[in-house]
Amino acid sequence: MRPPFDPTLYLVTDTGLCRPRSVADVVRAVVAAGVTAVQVRDKHASRRELLALTRTVQAAVVDHPGVAVVVNDAVDVAVLADADGVHVGQDDLPVEEVRALIGADRHLGLSVSSAAELDAALALPPGTVDLVGLSPVWETPVKPDAGPALGPARAATLATAARAGGLIAVAIGGITLDRAAEAAATGVDGICVVAAVCPEADPAGAARRLREEIVRGRLAQVAR
Numbered sequence: 001m002r003p004p005f006d007p008t009l010y011l012v013t014d015t016g017l018c019r020p021r022s023v024a025d026v027v028r029a030v031v032a033a034g035v036t037a038v039q040v041r042d043k044h045a046s047r048r049e050l051l052a053l054t055r056t057v058q059a060a061v062v063d064h065p066g067v068a069v070v071v072n073d074a075v076d077v078a079v080l081a082d083a084d085g086v087h088v089g090q091d092d093l094p095v096e097e098v099r100a101l102i103g104a105d106r107h108l109g110l111s112v113s114s115a116a117e118l119d120a121a122l123a124l125p126p127g128t129v130d131l132v133g134l135s136p137v138w139e140t141p142v143k144p145d146a147g148p149a150l151g152p153a154r155a156a157t158l159a160t161a162a163r164a165g166g167l168i169a170v171a172i173g174g175i176t177l178d179r180a181a182e183a184a185a186t187g188v189d190g191i192c193v194v195a196a197v198c199p200e201a202d203p204a205g206a207a208r209r210l211r212e213e214i215v216r217g218r219l220a221q222v223a224r
């Protein structure tokens with residue numbers, strides 16, 4: 001059975017932005033402060049390094065069994081580390097084949113940047129993909145090749161359609177503390193952040209403030 005996945009505050013790690021701390025030290029601090037899922041992303045690491053990094057992150061969340069650890073891009077690493085899931089983009093391995101490799105019990109996320117990409121995800125056999133990352137909501141220096149910004153209004157439209165089709169929807173790209181409430185108010189199930197947490201002097205404090213903004217954004221959406 002696929003374990004539940006809580007996307008409320010989804011941290012995507014960046015090894016360089018965590019320095020001089022280790023990724024595991026940052027993850028250990030923030031899962032105790034409201035981060036609900038972690039994606040291990042390091043575009044510079046070798047497969048061997050990513051496997052070792054993933055294992056350090058798994059050890060860092062061991063006291064938080066509800067926090068899923070997902071590997072970015074590398075399906076082989078996800079399987080070898082027995083990670084909770086994997087996230088792929090439109091140019092990564094095809095999701096049907098990723099699902100065949102990871103089995104039925106792991107979480108699979110897919111990046112979506114347009115209505116056409118979302119329609120294709122919704123047309124997949126049920127259970128292929130669990131989550132769509134609506135990307136990027138705003139431009140971000142962390143991923144300059146992410147394509148044009150959706151903006152919160154289009155992200156809200158995509159989130160509604162994704163959720164109606166049974167997918168978890170998360171917003172990603174350019175979500176700062178100042179924008180977290182606006183991102184949450186689009187109706188997504190959660191928000192993903194990199195730079196709003198990884199380089200912060202107090203990552204746990206940043207996570208706590210982001211959780212407060214998510215509550216504020218959700219309340220504002222309900223009040224509309």
Ligand SMILES: Cc1ncc(COP(=O)(O)OP(=O)(O)O)c(N)n1
Pocket residue numbers: 012039041072073087088089090091092109110111112132133134135143170172192
């Ligand atoms: C939750 C989530 N959404 C989108 C992305 C971006 O994935 P991708 O388009 O494959 O780009 P890279 O992260 O591989 O550079 C993501 N990682 N997570």
Ligand SMILES: Cc1ncsc1CCOP(=O)(O)O
Pocket residue numbers: 012135136139140141142143146172173174175192193194195196
């Ligand atoms: C991995 C990824 N995919 C789309 S935008 C992005 C980076 C998000 O980083 P930040 O939260 O700092 O804008």
Ligand SMILES: [Mg+2]
Pocket residue numbers: 072073087088089092
């Ligand atoms: Mg990718």
